[in-house]
Amino acid sequence: MKIPFVDLKAQYQSIKPEIDEAIGKVITETAFIGGKYVKEFEQLFSKYLNINHIVACANGTDSLEILLKASGVAINDEVIVPAVSWISTSEAVSSVGAKPVFVDIDPISYTIDVKLIESKITPQTKAIIPVHLYGNPADMNEIMLIAKKHNLIVIEDCAQSHGAEIDGKMVGTFGDAASFSFYPGKNLGAYGDAGAMATNDSIIAEKIRMIANHGQLEKHKHLIEGRNSRMDGIHAAVLSAKIKYLDAWTNKRIEIADYYSLLLDKLNVKVPFVKNKSKHVFHLYVILTSKRDALKEHLENQGIETAIHYPTALPLLDAYRSEGYKNSDFPIATDFTSKILSLPIYPELTKEMVMYVVENIKKINE
Numbered sequence: 001m002k003i004p005f006v007d008l009k010a011q012y013q014s015i016k017p018e019i020d021e022a023i024g025k026v027i028t029e030t031a032f033i034g035g036k037y038v039k040e041f042e043q044l045f046s047k048y049l050n051i052n053h054i055v056a057c058a059n060g061t062d063s064l065e066i067l068l069k070a071s072g073v074a075i076n077d078e079v080i081v082p083a084v085s086w087i088s089t090s091e092a093v094s095s096v097g098a099k100p101v102f103v104d105i106d107p108i109s110y111t112i113d114v115k116l117i118e119s120k121i122t123p124q125t126k127a128i129i130p131v132h133l134y135g136n137p138a139d140m141n142e143i144m145l146i147a148k149k150h151n152l153i154v155i156e157d158c159a160q161s162h163g164a165e166i167d168g169k170m171v172g173t174f175g176d177a178a179s180f181s182f183y184p185g186k187n188l189g190a191y192g193d194a195g196a197m198a199t200n201d202s203i204i205a206e207k208i209r210m211i212a213n214h215g216q217l218e219k220h221k222h223l224i225e226g227r228n229s230r231m232d233g234i235h236a237a238v239l240s241a242k243i244k245y246l247d248a249w250t251n252k253r254i255e256i257a258d259y260y261s262l263l264l265d266k267l268n269v270k271v272p273f274v275k276n277k278s279k280h281v282f283h284l285y286v287i288l289t290s291k292r293d294a295l296k297e298h299l300e301n302q303g304i305e306t307a308i309h310y311p312t313a314l315p316l317l318d319a320y321r322s323e324g325y326k327n328s329d330f331p332i333a334t335d336f337t338s339k340i341l342s343l344p345i346y347p348e349l350t351k352e353m354v355m356y357v358v359e360n361i362k363k364i365n366e
């Protein structure tokens with residue numbers, strides 16, 4: 001059996017007529033950038049999240065950058081980020097001239113360790129970017145308390161967590177604003193790069209809309225200098241066609257994750273932990289094992305593709321070498337990144353495929 005890590009073809013095949021029609025319309029109407037299809041998706045997504053404003057943009061990294069810029073984060077400011085994430089989270093901070101301040105992760109949730117945040121706050125700290133890593137909500141209630149106490153802006157990185165919830169409330173609606181990516185492999189994915197920003201604050205909404213479109217709200221009335229970060233019509237039309245399936249796809253992911261965890265529980269691997277009141281949407285299903293590299297190789301030989309998200313904690317990447325961080329500064333992240341393995345998970349994965357993966361893990365990890 002061959003099991004790819006992701007299977008975007010299977011998803012396309014399952015809704016092909018709708019997608020083809022949606023793309024065809026955009027081309028017929030030459031609604032290539034912005035315009036009615038983008039507006040339609042913004043409305044659908046704001047309804048989905050139950051938030052006042054969605055502003056579409058070109059990708060998730062841009063959405064973080066634009067939100068930081070709109071929040072006034074700039075040179076000499078510090079922004080708290082988790083030590084484990086995709087590099088966009090810290091890259092966006094540096095791109096506005098501020099300094100990312102890394103905080104180790106919690107050994108159970110793998111999201112930012114809220115107990116360590118306050119020790120990293122200085123007079124320069126302006127914002128916190130919690131990441132709902134792998135689709136698992138960060139501890140937003142605690143983070144919002146800390147932010148309120150120290151007067152910090154909170155921008156949620158929801159690139160991996162479309163539809164995740166805490167106590168029935170969607171992630172992306174806790175902080176001052178939130179960033180979403182619709183990279184093709186994300187839980188809600190476009191057919192190229194795309195992103196969006198979410199906020200209930202109408203002042204932030206107006207600013208980010210301006211920044212993402214050359215500082216204009218009306219054509220040729222440039223109120224500030226902005227940039228070009230717009231969503232393409234084709235991506236918006238694809239996302240509008242797909243969003244009605246998002247909850248069903250998420251439920252499938254949860255079902256598959258539960259099945260993996262049930263089968264893997266007796267083996268010598270650590271499975272994801274989901275808090276009582278949290279809804280984890282399993283963008284990734286990540287296990288921990290001290291035999292990670294041997295297991296990865298064995299699975300590959302059996303036709304099972306796996307991945308590592310991510311092999312190196314952010315502060316220990318070459319990109320941050322000049323800061324001189326040590327492994328011992330981030331003990332949990334360092335240990336974690338040496339043991340993690342992401343198993344295939346997507347709505348089209350069958351029970352038989354999950355069983356095949358688990359059977360093969362057994363051979364190494366019993």
Ligand SMILES: *Cc1c(COP(=O)(O)O)cnc(C)c1O
Pocket residue numbers: 059060061062085086088089131157159160180181182183193194195
């Ligand atoms: C994917 C991702 C991003 C960036 O999104 P792009 O659309 O690829 O720019 C940011 N943060 C996290 C945690 C991500 O996984």
